Structures are given as structure tokens and as C-alpha cells.
Amino acid sequence: MRQWPSYLTGARAGSGARAEVGYAAGMADQNSDQGNTQIRLASRPAGKPGAGNFTTVTAPIPSPGDGQVLIRTRYLSLDPYMRGRMSDAPSYAPPVKVGGLMVGGTVGEVVESNDPGLAPGDVVLAYTGWQQYGVANASHVRKLEPGQAPVTTALGVLGMPGFTAYAGLTQIGRPQPGETVVVAAASGPVGATVGQLAKIFGARAVGIAGGPAKVAYLSEIGFDAAIDHRAPDLAERLAAATPDGIDVYFENVGGHVWNAVFPRLNQFARVPVCGLVAMYNATSLPGGPDRTMALMSAILRKSMTIRGFIQDEFAEALTGEFLQRAVPWVRDGSLKYREDIVDGLQNAPEAFIGMLDGKNFGKLLIRVS
């Protein structure tokens, strides 16, 4: 179970089968003299990843088999879930093998096709990873319509991050008009969509982000209030921004932001747990006391719901509805997005490491070609 492929299948036939996108590493059939630059996992990080955990290699460009296409990557999506794939801790998805290609969603151009449904020049959403060229089964890519929206949105507001926001909010958070929705990492592609969807659904949206530029951006895109999580008086600011408490907390972060949010959760609050980016590089638990039972006690006292999810779970049932609603919102400007595009595949490791520290501002993409 990976994070992206079933989103791709969800948007298509809906057979329920998991997509198994074959990427080039290890299945290459040399068909060219050109090289295929790839970034692979050199070693598993302990704590924060460093440049040394990645290695760049040049592999042959693979040849597509029957029903497959060769894709030249234009954009590679970098997302926090990839940190999980670098570790071999138990997870919802198998880890990347040491020496294996780093996985990731991509937008690319078909350069060779052995499938009647796709032709060279078609732009597709695929899951071909951190490399210049990849092979995929045609049934496991989604052809994009560049006239409908910029193709990069298939990796952001109209892609996995946007769908994650939509699924978590509509299936778990279920904000009612007038309720208060709080989201952290709010200038990122998931968080920004959560806040704007909350507004579309008639709720009050409060965003938490790092630094004055991101906080200012949240107000620009319509959040009712925005708070800098670096403020020493975060709890007081959050209290001032949520005078009626918090009904939905869309959890992307964990750590000290959670500690500020937790006491303000209302009776019947819903907490979709989508990510815990502040924890991904943690190597040990914080000191005591152990507050687990304080959390359980609050869950009981307030009849709260805490629910972890991966968008996979909802993709088959909900992707069509999402695209039908969200494409018009993006086109009419009621759902805004921001991209942070870094040029060059070779810069992906540094950009990825920075993202885990919140250095990106908007959906982080690598322009590969």
C-alpha cells in the first residue's frame, strides 16, 4: 500500500486493485545511449536525513513492455510521507530498499507508448519516482488535460495533497457551518486546502504556520485567523483565535502544536490525523510524565474522535466527486494554491530535507525537465 498509486487507480476504473507501478530501477531494458539520472536511498537516516542518505546514479533509460509507456519526468512531487519510506519502522507502506529508487509522484510526458490509449506527447500523472525517465503500466497513469488546469496541480491542489484535505475533512472532520476548524502546516498544499475547504463549507478556518510570510499568506487566501507556531505565546494566541474552542483539528504536525490545540478541543471534536511532520525525524520520545492517559481521558470526557487516515482509503469512492467539485473551485479562484518549484533533480535531496524543517512555502516540486 503506497500513498499515490491507489489515488491514481481511484481516479480511474476502480477495480479495487492496488496499482503496481513498475519503475525503471532493476527492470530496465537498455534502449538508449542516453543516461537516466536517478536518486536512490543510500542509507536509512537516524533522525534528520542528510545528503549522505541519498545517492545519485546514472542508469540506462528503460524500454516499455507491452501495455507500458516510457515517461520523461517533468515535475517530481516531494511530500512528507517520503520520510516514512526512508525508514524500515512498521508503516502502512513498505519502505524503500537501501539502494532502491526513491519513490514519488510525477508529472511527465509520454515519449514512447506500447498502449493504444496513450501517445507520445501526452502528459500524465504517474508514480515513477526520483528519476528522469520511468516506465509505467498505462493502466496505472492518469492522462492530464493541460487545458483544464496547470499540470502541476495534479501533484498539489488537484492531486494527492488536495484530495487528502478533501477526504479528511469531508469523511472525518465533517465541519458544520459555524464550527471552528484549525489546521497546522497551513501554508502547505494539504493545510491550505483544508482551510479553504472549511471556508467553502461555512466553517471558521484558523491556520497555524511558521513565520510571518506564511502567516500573512493565510490571511490572503481567506483564513479567518493565522498564527505563527514559533510564537512563545502560541497557546494564548490560539485561545484568542478560537473563542468558541475547536471543533475540528486537522493534524499534520504533532509536537508542540498539538499541545497547544489539545486543551481547546470541544465536546464531540473530530481530529483527522493526516501527518505528524514534527515527529518524523524524532529519535526518542519527550520526557515525562506520560500524558497518554490524559489524552484518553479527554477523548472520553469530550466524546472526541481521533482518526488516522491515508487518502488511499477513500480514493476509489471519492476521487471523482473531489475532482468534479475542486476543478471549478480552482478555476474560479475560490480554491487558491501556491507552488514552491526547485529546478533540477540533483537538488531534490536538499529540498526534501528542508521541507521537513518547513523551509518550503507552498507545494514543493522539483522541475526535472
Next chain:
Amino acid sequence: MRQWPSYLTGARAGSGARAEVGYAAGMADQNSDQGNTQIRLASRPAGKPGAGNFTTVTAPIPSPGDGQVLIRTRYLSLDPYMRGRMSDAPSYAPPVKVGGLMVGGTVGEVVESNDPGLAPGDVVLAYTGWQQYGVANASHVRKLEPGQAPVTTALGVLGMPGFTAYAGLTQIGRPQPGETVVVAAASGPVGATVGQLAKIFGARAVGIAGGPAKVAYLSEIGFDAAIDHRAPDLAERLAAATPDGIDVYFENVGGHVWNAVFPRLNQFARVPVCGLVAMYNATSLPGGPDRTMALMSAILRKSMTIRGFIQDEFAEALTGEFLQRAVPWVRDGSLKYREDIVDGLQNAPEAFIGMLDGKNFGKLLIRVS
């Protein structure tokens, strides 16, 4: 919001109004020379309650007003939630005032009625608290049919505890055939019902209880496996009893039982949080490290649902269905129950204190008259 009255209203008209059962303390209209023994809250306990936190007084027997009835208590229900009412920590229900009557569900006999729907001799379910006589609005009691089932079941398997099990399991736990359901405090009226309902629904039921007699009882009533939580190798025994992991954990207890259950929760596990009796007398949190984020991380990784609830929330919609299904189950023996009946209102404090330590064996009731 109290725990019982809306159950009573839920079983009736369903106006959505909260029941406000007037009990005798402070609203008495002396109509008799007989006394009314009451047990009141003398002081708030710090940690484990003691006999000194209660006081016994003799008040006048109250007179019912228009639309009210005077009820002579036959059975008083003792339940863990009452520990919460003794404290003034924030909760879903207001605390009992110091000097106020201890609250509680009762089965009693109408001795005087100012309502055409009820006559002296009728046996009713009410919420008149720890006293010999109470006054209630006729609209806030439920007339029992002693021929249908023993009247004490209205306080147990067919009352709030049984309904709590039914609501938590059908609305949150939702066990599927073949899944594994684990419940702690499994010989109590909620836990025993949870396990038997799980079996009725086609799931595997594993119970955790304290001591060999209770463990043996669980096997008698059909649990697939039963474990003593006092066993030093609880985690290993639980692993052996749940070879396919745990899909539903009905949480009544918290503490070390939670710690044993937590690692065995499966992908998409559901945890209805109904009670945390092991925590109710706690005066401080356990030592570190703080495992809150380990819990959140597991919720994320396993797409788990943790959901606190009070049966109140489901009473209006679900009580009718529950009684319709559960009365036949009780009558045909597929839903068994066990009562632990203590004679004499004066023994209620000691019985209650013992219950918090797991000294009762089955639904704890005080026979008042």
C-alpha cells in the same frame, strides 16, 4: 448532561429534551412522619474515595407535585461514572454538590402518584439517587413490565450498562464477522455484554478480567478466550489469545491493560472509549517518557479510530432498537448477565469504593427495600 436521564427519555417520546429528574433533596414537602435515609457527598475525594467522603442523613419524605410521583427505591445501581460526579474536574456532567444527594439510577415502586399514567404499585426505572424515597416527574421515569424480565435488568443488561455496550459496539466498534473484539472489565455489566454481543455479531470475543473466578465466568458465558489482567505476562497471554491482532478494543479501563492492548491493534482498528476505571482514582500522571506522540503515530500509521462516548449521545436514536433486540436475547439465554446485590442502603459507600477496585462480580446493585 447526566448519564441516565436521557437514556430514560431516549426510551420514550424522543423530544430531545434532557430529563431533569427532581430528586427529593432540597425540594421536599414534608408529607410524612417517616424518615427518608439519604447518602450525600460529604467532601470531594482526593484519589480513592473513603467512607468519610459520604454522609448519611435522614430527611423528610417528599411529596409529589403535579405530574410527579413518589417512588420508594427498591434497587440502587452503583456505576463507575459516579466517581466522576464526586469530583469537580471538568466533565460531561456537572458534579454532585458537596452536601448534595449522590445521584444514581434506581428501580422503585410508585407509592403516590399525581399523574394519570402511573399508579401506586407500578415499578419504574428512575434516577432518584442514593435514598429510600424520591420524587420524579412522571415523564422522566419508565414503567417496567415485571413479567418481561426481572426488574433489576433495567439497571444492568437491559439498562444503561447493556445499552452502553450495544451503542459502543454497533456505532463505533462495528465488529465484522471473524474480527477480534477485546474488552476489559469483561465480567462487569458493560464488558460481559460487549463480549456476548460480539459473539452474536459473529466476531471473536476476548475478555480481560481480574482473578480466576471472573476469568472462568467469561468462558462460561461464551468468550473465546479470557485473560487475567493481574498476570505478570499479560502481554504474552494477550498475544496468544489474539493471533490475528485486535480489530476492536472496547476500552473500559486504561492503564496497564491499555499498554498491553495497544501494540496489538490492527490496521483500521476501532477503539470505543467508554471508561477508564483504572484512572478514576489517579492523582498524578505516570512517569515518562511521554508516549502521547507514540499513540498519535500509531493512530496515523494504522488508520485507527479512537472515539470517546457516553451512551446519552445514542439513546434517542437507538434505545428502541436495543430493547427490541436485547430482550429476546436475554429471554432465550443468548445474552447472560450476573448481578452482585448488596443489601442495605447504608452499605452503598463501601460497595461503591470496592467496585472501583474491581471487588464486585457482576452488576453491582444495592437492595434498598
